[in-house]
Amino acid sequence: MFRTLGGGDLTTNRANRAHPHAVAELCEEGSRLYADALRTGRVARSAVESAPCLVEFALLHPDPDDPEWLRPTPPALALAQRLNPIEHEIAERRRVSVQLSEVFEPFMALSVQTATHADSITVLEGGARINTALNLATSQCQSEVLTIQPSGNRPERSLTQGLERDRPLIDRGVRIRTLYQHTARYSPEKLAYTARLSDGKAEYRTIDEVVDRLIICDETVAFVPAREDQQVALELRHPGLVRYLIKVFEFLWDRAVPLSTGAPYETAADGITEIQHSIAKLLVEGHVDEAIARRLGMNVRTCRAHIAKLAALLGSGSRAQLGFLIAQSGILGQDTDG
The missing domain is CATH 1.10.10.10 (Winged helix-like DNA-binding domain superfamily/Winged helix DNA-binding domain)
Incomplete structure (x- = not known):
């Protein structure tokens, strides 16, 4: 037979390519044959044709007295052979980690000393990154979420994402207050959405005119759009900016009408709604x-x-x-x- 550098013969290596798995995921047949070899001290070479992985992973080796048989490698030795390079790699990565920490330590201290307000503003580009940031902020929210949602034909997927984000908040006892424009009262989708969440912890009001979209979590982080197409947003964590946006929200909230009180478009005495x-x-x-x-x-x-x-x-x-x-x-x- 032709021997290869890997320790197995050419036939075995061909078979193993059709029998791929890692040593940490030893197949059922390989496990059975290796256990038999450990119990009896050896196993026939022909018996392991269905599990060439045993030779590939050096769990079996040729019997020096009889080439038709294979002997098992002791499990402790086989494990050590596999663990040694891993432990060496872990040690090397730890060494590099310590080295990197030492290199960046003076810069970290300098960064804290010279931090500016710009550090509190993060530009988020693309719907995926915006949603990821929103999901993280809401998952960490503990007390209240304030939102302003301008009316419009939001796609069903967007409403579903909002429901998936808001429902866990309410289940955790987080309060949600949302402002819509009055026209939301005539949107079946919006009404159905609010009906599913209006259970005491979620409040909805409408007003004739609102500013652009706004989301604030726990008075610590706010999200505002940075482009008309909603594909770029700003994540704001500067305390002064967040406090200002909360005041804007409360100003509008106090002048808004609860969604549950009926339509606000009543006709005045002059005939103008x-x-x-x-x-x-x-x-x-x-x-x-x-x-x-x-x-x-x-x-x-x-x-x-x-x-x-x-x-x-x-x-x-x-x-x-x-x-x-x-x-x-x-x-x-x-x-x-x-």
């Missing part, structure tokens, strides 16, 4: 239809329908005249904060 008051205010400020729709969480068609109703109520024949009539009508002087 609350949402139309909000649209009128933005029109006078010079915003175009698309910007108004985005800020109020509605589609452009709905926004233009409300503008047309305003124009009809005020007797306007043009967009420019509508702005003038809104300013002259005094409707913006009414309390529209809710």
Whole structure:
């Protein structure tokens, strides 16, 4: 037979390629044959053809007195042969770890001394990295999560991710407060989502206009978008920034309407609804239809329908005249904060 450098013959090595596994995962047949060899002192070479791994891993070796037989390597010796290189590698890695720690120790101390506020801002690029950071922050949250979620057609997958993230929080006793725009009241998906979580620990309110998306965990970390497509976010851990964002949230929360109290779009005595008051205010400020729709969480068609109703109520024949009539009508002087 042709011997190879690995200690087995050519036939054995060919068979082992079709019988692959690590020595730590010794196959059932190999275990049985090795145990038999230890009990009897040897095993026929022909008997181990179904388990070439035994020769490959040097658990069996040729009998010097009879080439048709194989003798077992003592388990303690076989184990030592496998452990020695591993222990050597562990020792070497420990040595390198100590060496690296010694090299970086002065820089770590310098970093602490010269830390700036920029260290508290992390840029997260890509949905996967953003979700990973959010999942970590919420998993560590112990008391309260504050969120502002602008209305929009969030995909089913996004709502499912939110449910998977929020449900464990509530189960741990964490309080959740979420702000939506009023238009969320007409979204079956949003209503179904909030219904599944509204059990005392989750509160939902709506307001006519909100700032961009915001998530705050335990007054320690906040997440805000850094790009319109929601693919870049900022993770903020500076205490001053987080406190400021909490104040913004509380300012809006105090002026918002609980989702459970019914629709806030009741028609006032002048025939103009609350949402139309909000649209009128933005029109006078010079915003175009698309910007108004985005800020109020509605589609452009709905926004233009409300503008047309305003124009009809005020007797306007043009967009420019509508702005003038809104300013002259005094409707913006009414309390529209809710």
